[in-house]
Amino acid sequence: MSWLPEASAHAARIDLLLAGLTIISLAVLGLVFGLMVLNVIRFRAGRTTAVARAAAGHKNWWFEIAWTAATLVIFFGLFLWATQLYVVGFRPPADAIQIYVTGKQWMWKIQYPGGQREINALHVPAGRPVRLLMTSEDVIHDFSVPALRIKHDVLPGRYQSLWFTATRTGSFRLYCTQFCGVGHSRMTGTLTVLEAADYADWLNNVPASGSLAMAGEALFIRSGCSGCHASSRYAPDAADASRAPSMVGLYGSRVVLADGHAIVADAAFLHDAILDSPRRQGASFATEMPSFRGVLGEEDLAALVAYLQTLSPALPPDTGN
Ligand code: HEC
Ligand SMILES: [Cu+2]
Structure with a gap:
């Protein structure tokens, strides 16, 4: 199936799924229309098939149950096949x-x-x-x-x-x-x-003036984040923990929000938290985080997230959404 180039293993798997769906759909279509045409011919007007008509009156429950169950199994199988591809498609490996x-x-x-x-x-x-x-x-x-x-x-x-x-x-x-x-x-x-x-x-x-994380680190200072948040290098003082949560080890850790929800601080969480920081359960900090919505652009946010990720060096990039 290559009217389009397949440039990844995932592409081949999606094409196989599409081929499977097409073949099974065609088989069902063929079966239904085949039986329809067959019966139209067999029982057409003017044909003396009294015997056949009489025989058609019997209902075989085992047959009914069997074909209904078989259809269910086949289509549920398709569902599982597609679901598995979908789930894998959103879970990046750690070394990505x-x-x-x-x-x-x-x-x-x-x-x-x-x-x-x-x-x-x-x-x-x-x-x-x-x-x-x-x-x-x-x-x-x-x-x-x-x-x-x-x-x-x-x-x-x-x-x-x-x-x-x-x-x-x-x-x-x-x-x-x-x-x-x-x-x-x-x-x-x-x-x-x-x-x-x-x-x-x-x-x-390609010219680059330092890594994305380095740009993020500079922004972390320039935007005033380091005035409140401890990050290993710029605010090693433990007393800072009363001003705002430390950014060291935050990425990948479990955060319990004020509404009782526990989530893992992934890249999406960091991104959203910079725009509008969510309140943690039982949080009492000496400062209030200002919203950075409209202040920082998406490219700045990407740099900040990349920097915050380096503060949990032992962790693989996050598990995605
Ligand atoms: C005026 C102090 C202040 C400044 C400036 C500030 N923050 Fe915050 N930030 C906080 C406080 C306080 C919280 C905790 C909010 C809560 O839990 O109620 C927080 C929460 C966060 C969180 C959520 C993580 C968590 O542990 O709850 C992230 C991520 C974050 N800040 C990143 C940043 C970044 C990046 C900047 C700079 C662009 C920044 N902050 C600037 C005070 C500040
Ligand atoms: Cu567009």
């Missing part, structure tokens, strides 16, 4: 490279962990899992790479994630697949899959 994608009318802005940036172009190495942390600066967009069979809505003000492992080098189109205004049709770009060594070369040749 984390790349930030920000949609904006009408372009895709890409930020790499090393601090490199691009617009409407995404470079990844073949054979390595890549995780995209995606958000929008304005309206709802949808990030889609048909060759990878991945696509996900990108919402303003929150993180969505996708992951993939490209298996084929080459250039593939990426699109916005959510109508997002007059420039929507121009909101396309190119995914370039390179061999690992070529990827390393490429990264070295």
Whole structure:
């Protein structure tokens, strides 16, 4: 099934699922229409099939139960098959490279962990899992790479994630697949899959003034975060814990919110908490966190999140949503 290139193992699995759905649907269609046509011919007007008509009156309950159960089993099997693909599609492996994608009318802005940036172009190495942390600066967009069979809505003000492992080098189109205004049709770009060594070369040749986490660290100080929050280097003083929660080890830890909900502080949590910090259960801090909504842009937030993640170095990038 390759009217579209398959550039990842996931693409092959999605195509197999589609083939399975098509074959089973065609089989059901064939069976239903076949029986219909057969009976139309057998019992057509003017035919003297009195014997057949009499025999048709018997109902066999075992037969009824068996075909109903078989249909249920087959379609439930399809459901489990598709669910498993879906679940795997949203659980990135621990060693995935984390790349930030920000949609904006009408372009895709890409930020790499090393601090490199691009617009409407995404470079990844073949054979390595890549995780995209995606958000929008304005309206709802949808990030889609048909060759990878991945696509996900990108919402303003929150993180969505996708992951993939490209298996084929080459250039593939990426699109916005959510109508997002007059420039929507121009909101396309190119995914370039390179061999690992070529990827390393490429990264070295794109100018970057320090890593994304380093930019985040600078912002952490510049935006005044370090005035309240302890982060290993800038506020080692333990007394600071009374001003605001420490950022050291926050990423990946369990946070109990005021409404009793316990959640794991993943990248999406950090992102949202910077915009509007949620109140923790039993929290009593000497300061009140101001909202950074409208103050920090998505690219700044990506840098801050990347920095906060480095404060839990033992942890793999988060488990996604
Ligand atoms: C005026 C002090 C102050 C400033 C400035 C401040 N924060 Fe906060 N922040 C807080 C307080 C207090 C909380 C805890 C809120 C609660 O639980 O009620 C908090 C909560 C958080 C949380 C949620 C995590 C948790 O443990 O509950 C994150 C993440 C965070 N801040 C990041 C930042 C970042 C990044 C900046 C800078 C852009 C920043 N903060 C600036 C005081 C501050
Ligand atoms: Cu769009």
